[in-house]
Amino acid sequence: MMLLLIILTPLVASGLSFFVRKNSTVFLNTVAVLSASIELIAVMNIVFSVVKNGEYVLASYLAVNSIGAILIMIIAIVNFSASIYSVSYLKVEVRKEIIGISRVREYFSLLHLFVLAMFFSVITTNPILMWIAIEATTLSTVFLISFYNKPSATEATWKYMIINSLGLLLGFFGTVIFLYPSLRSGHLGLVNWQTISAGAGNFDPFVVKMAFIFVLIGYGTKVGFVPMHTWRPDAYSKAPIPIVALLSGSLLNVAFLAILRFKMVVDLAVGKDFSQNLFIFFGIISIVIASFHMFGQKNYKRLLAYSSIEHAGILALGFGFGGLAIFATLLHMIYHALVKSILFLSAGNVFLKYSSTKISKIKGMLEVLPVTGVLFMIGFLAIVGVPPFGTFLTEFTIFSVGIKTHPIVVIIALMALILVFVSFLRHISGMLFNEKEEGISIGESGAWTTLPILFLVVIFIFLSFYLPQFMTILLNKAALF
């Protein structure tokens, strides 16, 4: 029932938003906040049920296990904050005549579809349905990236569309190869992860390795691993901020889950070494390349985009190292989703105030935007893994596991992380502490553009110091995947 609710709610919300009169923004806003709230409540219901029963099943091809529960929780929380934030963010943009009032309708109908596609890709147990849903995330976000209808936004959209479509088609190729033992054995009906895993022993080792490489490159494009990452900074710098928060906080993890599901099968077929080495390879090059890009960055949205690539690399390293690092990596996934949403939504407030995404134009944030400035600073300290935040603990755990088996990789990663810290410090300190320029008024754009960020900060700080029992259970079960 609850699973049906998290599928139907965004679907109905999208339909209602699409068919409403063009200037009914109150209605659009109400639908957005209401649907995000319903989804969050339904998701938490599912999460507690998974903690209690191990799995939440609606049909043979719609079910949520522990790792799925973590993912839908991330989507629901980020979506809840992003939806509330969107209401006031778009209001300011309409007031400033950046967008027309009619665009609000388009925005919300696509946002709901995007959320629906993400939920569906997590809860389906059929790999082809999952692929269709992930492809749908690309299609639903295309017009959100080109939302401002500028030439540069259109360029970013084309790049996003072509690179992701190519990646996902390669992922599709890998996916169908994964199905061959199940289909060969005459399996009737929809194939699910259990049937694929059950047939893992019948895979030709070479074929399954090749299939996994295609899957890793395919869905890895969506995650943003280097060298398939090039769409990410462009798309992030052009899309509306709440959408970027969802792209970075939720979609990255959804695509990662797709890879993890195939990893589980390939590990059964050929052992863990093969997938772990690939994860470590993509992880380390993503961290290193992203850190160099961050150092010379001039645009804060692009800076945060490269930070997402770097964290995708940390997640890959964690899963690559295996063992205790998997628990820490899953927790890092949650922390990263929260912190990156905090940073992007704060960056939205910065843009509303300064009307620029250039780092050099942003000065005196702590004076101009006292609340956002503090929240942004917390986000910055957390994202670079400064203690006592949870991200420090997870990164520390991942690297302490890795140092035993892959010392050189860990040393390179740590050096890159120092560069990341220096880069962030270099850019953010100027933004926060420099003297503000004349003509910039002091004060936030409104309470509703800061409260959603505050909500995320409270959750993040709480989880940094205390992990509730239900989350420990979920993470422990998910770490055994």
Place this chain on the structure above:
Amino acid sequence: MNSNFAQILFFLEAMIFSAVIFMHLSKKSSSVVNLYMLQSLAISILLFSSILEKPSLLLIFAVGITFAVKAIIAPHFFHKLISRNHIKFSASTYLNAPFTLIVVAVLTAFSYSHLFHPLTVIFSQNADAILLAVATMLSSIFLLINRKGAMSQAIGILSLENAIVSFTFLAGLEQSPALQLGIIFDILAWIFIAGTVAMMIFRHIDSFDVSSMKRLKED
């Protein structure tokens, strides 16, 4: 599967592969679209042959929809786009024709190498056709990379999708009709969205040439 049927399948796959080769050589946008139509027709015939094996109403419907979307709606949509914007020629490439053919030849040889050969264990009766499908995939990716026109790139993606569908069919991995409908719905949405974004590019830079898109670099 008898050898005559296997030969017919190989012939159809060869048609799909040839279509990509001619797409590489074609200078006119409308020719590229026509070649895609031809390729899609061959795909539809491939899928239609599965109806003869396992007839069902849903499968007939799925194959019918695939034919309608790929061989009728998509080409019609692209032709309309071409005539509306008067883009008779939009076929500039990064490599010239001889070099393009050399690369395609290398990619084809590569797909028949020991690297891809293990894929034929999935369905050894169609081994040659399966490897030709892989060659079609690689050539389609190269089409996407080598062409500067937005529309040619879109056709490159669609051709890659056709190549994967043909691989899936030849390897005996075709999905249930319901899933096929899901995939084709995605493709239909993709075609319209790609067309719309291509139009937006045309409005902004007065060309479909993606190599003229330099604003992101300037940012």
